[in-house]
Amino acid sequence: MKFIYSVQSELLKLKRSAVLWVSIIGSLFLPIVFTIRYLSINVHLNKLEKIGDINSWMPLFMQIARPFTGFLLPIGFILIGSLITQVEYKNNNWKQVHTTPQSFTRIFFAKYTVLLLIAILIFTVLNIGVLLLGFIPCLVLTGELPNDMVPFSFLITESGKALLTCLPILSFQYLLGLQFKKFLIPMGVGFTVFIGTMMALRTKYVYFSPYSFAIYYLEGDLIPKHINIYIMSALYFIGFTALNYLLYVTKKQKG
Amino acid sequence: MNCIETSNLTYHFTKGEPVVNTLNLQVPYGSIYGFLGQNGAGKTTTLRLLLGLLKKQEGSISVFNAPFEKNRVATLAQIGSLIESPSFYAHLSATDNLRILQKVYQCPKERITEVLEIVGLQNVKNKKVNQFSLGMKQRLSIAIAILHNPKLLILDEPTNGLDPNGIIEIRELIRRINTEFGITVVISSHLLAEVEKLVTHVGIINKGSLLFQGTLKELNDKQAHTTSITIITDNNSKAADILMAANIQVSFKGDVISIAKVDNPTTAAVIKQLVDNKISIYEVATTKNDLESIFMHLTQ
Numbered sequence: 377m378k379f380i381y382s383v384q385s386e387l388l389k390l391k392r393s394a395v396l397w398v399s400i401i402g403s404l405f406l407p408i409v410f411t412i413r414y415l416s417i418n419v420h421l422n423k424l425e426k427i428g429d430i431n432s433w434m435p436l437f438m439q440i441a442r443p444f445t446g447f448l449l450p451i452g453f454i455l456i457g458s459l460i461t462q463v464e465y466k467n468n469n470w471k472q473v474h475t476t477p478q479s480f481t482r483i484f485f486a487k488y489t490v491l492l493l494i495a496i497l498i499f500t501v502l503n504i505g506v507l508l509l510g511f512i513p514c515l516v517l518t519g520e521l522p523n524d525m526v527p528f529s530f531l532i533t534e535s536g537k538a539l540l541t542c543l544p545i546l547s548f549q550y551l552l553g554l555q556f557k558k559f560l561i562p563m564g565v566g567f568t569v570f571i572g573t574m575m576a577l578r579t580k581y582v583y584f585s586p587y588s589f590a591i592y593y594l595e596g597d598l599i600p601k602h603i604n605i606y607i608m609s610a611l612y613f614i615g616f617t618a619l620n621y622l623l624y625v626t627k628k629q630k631g
Numbered sequence: 632m633n634c635i636e637t638s639n640l641t642y643h644f645t646k647g648e649p650v651v652n653t654l655n656l657q658v659p660y661g662s663i664y665g666f667l668g669q670n671g672a673g674k675t676t677t678l679r680l681l682l683g684l685l686k687k688q689e690g691s692i693s694v695f696n697a698p699f700e701k702n703r704v705a706t707l708a709q710i711g712s713l714i715e716s717p718s719f720y721a722h723l724s725a726t727d728n729l730r731i732l733q734k735v736y737q738c739p740k741e742r743i744t745e746v747l748e749i750v751g752l753q754n755v756k757n758k759k760v761n762q763f764s765l766g767m768k769q770r771l772s773i774a775i776a777i778l779h780n781p782k783l784l785i786l787d788e789p790t791n792g793l794d795p796n797g798i799i800e801i802r803e804l805i806r807r808i809n810t811e812f813g814i815t816v817v818i819s820s821h822l823l824a825e826v827e828k829l830v831t832h833v834g835i836i837n838k839g840s841l842l843f844q845g846t847l848k849e850l851n852d853k854q855a856h857t858t859s860i861t862i863i864t865d866n867n868s869k870a871a872d873i874l875m876a877a878n879i880q881v882s883f884k885g886d887v888i889s890i891a892k893v894d895n896p897t898t899a900a901v902i903k904q905l906v907d908n909k910i911s912i913y914e915v916a917t918t919k920n921d922l923e924s925i926f927m928h929l930t931q
Contacts, residue, residue, distance in 0.1 A: 378737075385734035392722050392759075463720065472718035472775070475682045476735045477708035628686050631714075 382478055382486035387493075389463050395456060395494065402452050403498045406440045407505025411512055420513035421522040432524045437506050437531060444502060445538040446594020450545050450587060452498065454566035457549025458559060460491055465557045471631030480625045488617070491550060495542070499535040506531070541593045541605055544586035544612035545570075551620035586612045632696075634660045634783055634815045635681060640690035642676055642839075650676045652839035653690070658817055658832070663809050665830030665847075666819040673839040674819040675715060678787050681817075682712055695782065708736070711776030711814075712785040717768045718775075721761035725752055725771050728760060729778055736779035746774040750804060766797035770804070777808060784808065786818045790825060802829050859918045860898055862888040865911040873908045874901060 390396055414420060421432050464470045473483060507526065514522050545566070552562035573585040577598055582588050589605045589612075592598060599605055635658035642651040651673045658664045668674045679685045681692060683703050692699040694706050719728045729743040747753045750770040755763070760771065769789055776784055786805070790798045806829055809816050820826045833850045835843040843850060864870045867888055871881050874890070879901060882889050890901060898917070905912055 381734045381737060385731045388727060388731045388734065389720055389723075391727060467718065467720050468716055469718045469720065471679075471682075471684055471714050474684055475707055475710070475712045475714075476732065477704045478735060479704055630684050 378478075379482055379486065382482050383489050383493075386486045386490045390490070393463070395459065396497075399452065399456070399494055399498050400501050402448060403444075403501035404505045405448065406444050407502070407509045410440065411509050414509070414513040415516060418517060420517050421510045421524070422514055422518065422520070431527050431530070432522065433506075433510060433527050434530055436510055437503075437534060440502070440506050440509065441534060441538050442594045442596075445542060446591050449498070449538075449542050450570050450590050451567075453495070453542055453546045454549050454563065454570060456494055457491065457546050458553045458562035458566065460487060460550065461553035462559050465559075469631075474630040480630075481621075484621055484624050488550060491546060495539055495546060499539055503531050503535060537606060538593055540609045540613075541589040542609075544589060544609050544616060547613050547616035547620065548586050551616055551623070554620060554624055583608065586616070632660050633657045634662075634695065635817065636693045637677075637681075638691045638693075640677070640680060640687070640692060642680060642685065642688050649839050651680065654836070654839070654841055655844075656834060656841070657844060658815065658834075660815055661809075661813060662832045663805065663816045663818065663830045664832045664834060665823075665826040666817055666834050666836065667821070667823055667826070668819075668836035669821050672821075672836045674821075674836055675787055676839075677836065678712075678714060678785055678817070678819060681785060682710065682714065683707070684714070708779065709782045710785060711779065711781035711783070712787075713769075713772045713776050713789055714785070714787045716791075717772035719760050719768070719771060722759065724757045724759055725763075725774070726756045728771065729775060732775055732778055738779045742778055742780075746778050749777065749808075750774040765792055766794075766800065769793060769797070769801055773801070773804060773808075777812070777814070780812070781814060784814050784816045786816065788819055788821070790820070798825065802826075805829060858893055859889060859891045860893055860901070861914075861916045861918065862890070862901070862905070862912065863914040864888070864905060865913065869908075870905055870910045873904055873910065877904050879904075 421436060424432050424436065426432065427435065464473060474480075478486075510522050510526070514520060549562055549566050552565055556562055569585060570587045573582060573587040574591055576582045576585075577588070577591055577595060580600075583592075583600055583603050583605075589609045592605045635656055637654050637656040640651055640654040640656070641649050643649045654673075654677060656666075656677070666674055666677070676685065680687055681694070681699070683699060687700065694702075695709060697706065699706055720731065723731075725747060726743060729746065730740075733740060733743055744753065744756075747756050750773055752767060752770055752774065755767065760768065763771065773786075773789065776786070784805075789805070790801050793801065805816055805818065808814050818826055818830065827847065830847055832846055833843065834841055835850075843853065861884060862870065863886075867883075867886060871883070871888055874881050874888070877900075879890060879897075882891070890897075893901070898915070902912065902915060
């Protein structure tokens, strides 16, 4: 229960900040662009070319989720992962946080939980955006509902997989954000490694980069056959989390 | 009974000289303890050690008669603090800032209104903190520190940067918190004059070592021994001879007679001697020693 109070306290810090709005607008960006495009070229879900018996919603979702996960989301996670600790650094508030009656473990995971909740929010909004993309052009252009039922389990599973490929980025950026007071360092490192990984995507060992799995989600054909990007993502996520936690609790000076 | 006790507390930032050196602090329950020292003397480092913001290297810290390290969370639940500059989320209102901590401390929501009233910020409770003046920020910091009804308040230079009115306001507030709510207060400062009207006990730290610790009265007694007077007369050399004949040690600061370490009765005796010998006194000035002079005296 105490942990929930700490998470609530962390969530309150986001009030009046741009984090939530940026997350929501960023998640709706592609669905809105596609909706406008569909409406302008007179395309809707029922009119999309069917590939066998596959539910039309599935390619529609992937059309949005792939570029979102492979490009927009890493940028978003680099920003959010770096920014979440800035609220303490910028306000000179770590000392206040560390003199509250909370264990360091509780403080660490409360902030981390907020990051993960933002990530879940992003995918929830993205899915809402995809649903709107499916419904709005259909209703506006034909006055009918989509023929295929919404495959909720597919959307949830695929969203989970997409999120998983981005978690190494989120955990690594949180680590950098906790270690460096200056905001430009985690941002600079994040963007440099992400762009470097994109440029080196066709090289042999690029999958060692924690930023590669999200890009592989976009460029599925380039995934080396001997690796499973989901297992690798999970391992990186756990590894970075453990390392980050150890570095944080053993830090000699806390604020 | 002491609220805080440290034993041989020592801290090095690097391998050089210790910033805090075998410190034995004793802060009695219910006191307002003035922790004094010049800038860089080790005050903030000591307070950070007391709050667990720095990891203790040598010695021991006991707060509320229990080792701090083993009882960190339980102990912090009874401490309010303000270390160096005020801490809060500038993009939020005073109420929101208190709400964040109210969640963590799990104190009643009504407490937010109460503490805002205590520090006199109830009228600006919904204003963003980045629009506050420095004095308002300091008061909000104190509201944050007392939100959970702590037994101990640790304030590191809470009047830094305030104008004289602001200093008086904060001083009154701290006195009220101590007397009305029975909270033990540790307040650090580099100016004795700033806290001498407030504190009951004093600890003086210099280069990481405690030079003096005791009640304010004990410090005043020591201070009396370091007070000097300067005298200007119509015939200073004759006056000096008269005083030396009366076994009073005098020296000259330029043309002015200076007598060191005098208390009030001695000052009266000096004036009487000169008047009895028909010396005209133009000026007698008492040099009340500042903290720096007391340091010098204490380190001699």
